[in-house]
Amino acid sequence: MNTFDYTRQVLALSADELEIVVRKWANTQKQKYDLVTRQSGSGDRGCDVVGFYSPNKFEGDWDNYQCKQYSKTVPTDKGMHEIGKILYYAYLKEFKAPKSYYFVAPKGINRNLRNWILNPSKLKAVLLNDWDKYCKSTIIDGTEILLSKELRDFISNYDFSSIGIITIDDIIDDFKFKAILVEMFGGELPSAPQGEAPDQIDASELIYVNKILDVYSDYDQQTYSTPNEVYGHDIFEDDFMEQRERFYSAEAFKAFYRDNTVEGVLDAFEREVFKGIKPSLFLPYNNSFERMCSVLSDAGKIQPSGKLALHGKVDVKQGYCHHFANQERLNWRRK
Numbered sequence: 001m002n003t004f005d006y007t008r009q010v011l012a013l014s015a016d017e018l019e020i021v022v023r024k025w026a027n028t029q030k031q032k033y034d035l036v037t038r039q040s041g042s043g044d045r046g047c048d049v050v051g052f053y054s055p056n057k058f059e060g061d062w063d064n065y066q067c068k069q070y071s072k073t074v075p076t077d078k079g080m081h082e083i084g085k086i087l088y089y090a091y092l093k094e095f096k097a098p099k100s101y102y103f104v105a106p107k108g109i110n111r112n113l114r115n116w117i118l119n120p121s122k123l124k125a126v127l128l129n130d131w132d133k134y135c136k137s138t139i140i141d142g143t144e145i146l147l148s149k150e151l152r153d154f155i156s157n158y159d160f161s162s163i164g165i166i167t168i169d170d171i172i173d174d175f176k177f178k179a180i181l182v183e184m185f186g187g188e189l190p191s192a193p194q195g196e197a198p199d200q201i202d203a204s205e206l207i208y209v210n211k212i213l214d215v216y217s218d219y220d221q222q223t224y225s226t227p228n229e230v231y232g233h234d235i236f237e238d239d240f241m242e243q244r245e246r247f248y249s250a251e252a253f254k255a256f257y258r259d260n261t262v263e264g265v266l267d268a269f270e271r272e273v274f275k276g277i278k279p280s281l282f283l284p285y286n287n288s289f290e291r292m293c294s295v296l297s298d299a300g301k302i303q304p305s306g307k308l309a310l311h312g313k314v315d316v317k318q319g320y321c322h323h324f325a326n327q328e329r330l331n332w333r334r335k
Contacts, residue, residue, distance in 0.1 A: 004187035006172050010106050015069040016040070021180055022049045022065050022104050024262060028176045033063075045094055046086035049104075058095035065102050065166070073108040077134055080113065083163065084127060084135030084155075088145060091154040099162060106168045120160035128152060175260040182307060183262050189307050190260070195252030195319075197244040201227060205247065208326040212243055212292070215332045219289035243322060246296075250319030257308060269308040273320045274329070276302035281330060288333035295332075296321055 013021065019038055026049055027036040033051040040048075049065040052058075066082055068074045083101070090097035103109060109117070116123040127134070131147040139145050171177045175190060182189050201209060213224045216236050230236040257266045280298045285291040299321050300314035324330045 004181075004185060006178070006181045006185065006187070007168055009181065009185050010168060010171055013069060013106070015067065018069045018104065018106070019048055019067045021177075021184070022067050024180045025174070025177050026051045026063075026065060028179070028259070028262070045089040046082055047095075053099070060096065061099040062096070063100040063102070064098040065104050068103060068105045070105075070107060073110050074103060074105045074113065076110045076113040079103060079109065080127060080130070080134035081138045083123075084131065085139050087155050087158060088135070088139055088151070090158075091151050097158055101163045102166050103164070104166045104171075106171065108167065109165055114165065117163055117165060120163070123163065124156065124158075124160045128155060179261045179265075183265075188310060189257070191311055192253045192256035195245070195248035195250070197241070197248040201244075205244070205326070207328065208247065208322040209244075211325050211332055212240060212322075215288045215292050216240075218287050218333055246315050246319035247322040247326075248319070249313070249315040250317075250323050253312070253316045253319075254323070257311075261307070265307055268306055269304050269312060270320065272304040272306075273299065273302055273312075273317050274324060276304075277321060277324075277330075292321075292332045 010018075010021075019040065023036055023038045026033060029036075029051065032053070034054050035052045035057065037050050037052075038048070039045075039050055046066070047064050048067045051063045051065070053061040053063075064086060066086075068078070070078075082103075086101065087097060089095065103117075108114075116126055128147070136144050136146065145151075172181075179189060181187070209227065213227070213230070216224045216230055216233075224230050224236075227240060230240050254266065257269075277295050277299050280295045281291070283291075283294070285294065296318045299317045302317055303309065304312055304317075321330070325332065
């Protein structure tokens with residue numbers, strides 16, 4: 001069981017460290033963002049960590065993660081200032097207004113500000129009605145930013161429901177955040193779900209499946225062209241089902257940790273498994289079925305290093321052999 005107190009660790013992060021963690025987290029969302037950057041330093045125009053949806057960057061859709069690590073909850077005036085600031089610079093066409101805007105605030109948000117964010121129309125009304133209080137003299141030092149009709153219209157057209165809060169609970173409960181915290185502070189990653197082989201063979205399986213059938217053909221000295229032909233065989237029927245279970249155990253493992261570990265962790269595990277089985281592949285065997293069984297046995301004994309070692313069970317490591325076969329990285333029968 002993971003007994004690390006990640007809440008305490010996150011609350012103790014400096015402002016810069018929080019931005020770095022959030023950048024790493026946003027960078028794990030590769031299916032969502034084309035590029036993630038950290039806009040640190042003065043002149044950031046209200047942008048902290050930015051996730052761009054396309055190569056158009058600020059000219060296209062993007063999300064802003066406004067990181068706030070204060071000694072207490074984010075004050076209302078600070079939060080309203082940040083919202084007004086980014087919308088002002090969007091009005092000036094420094095960038096397109098963000099598609100989504102998140103306060104990342106481990107210590108929370110002041111109650112008034114939180115209630116307004118949860119009521120988007122009220123948040124808009126307060127920003128417009130109290131512009132002088134929160135934004136007029138705070139966006140640019142020594143300069144007053146008046147709420148002109150054009151600026152008011154621009155702000156009025158923004159979708160305030162796109163403004164949200166990422167709390168300490170959101171951070172701790174998110175698998176992608178958890179992977180980064182494990183990398184930083186130690187502890188264990190969550191376990192991957194168990195894979196289950198579907199009844200029907202998917203087209204994505206055909207390469208490794210055909211290689212298994214070729215192994216059976218080599219052993220029996222007769223051709224097995226389809227899985228149906230091994231059903232009823234005293235060895236191969238059960239063996240074939242077990243091989244597919246291994247493949248899907250590795251598939252579930254890969255899918256889970258691809259999305260829930262920092263970059264490089266899964267690749268390192270896979271490299272160690274592949275290197276671990278290579279010597280066995282080159283040994284002499286009486287037939288390719290013997291080679292496959294021997295290599296799978298050795299794969300199950302490999303003890304990889306790193307954060308995934310605990311979760312890489314025997315069936316996962318053996319299943320990786322079929323993934324390597326499916327990727328044409330290994331053949332059971334020597335040509």
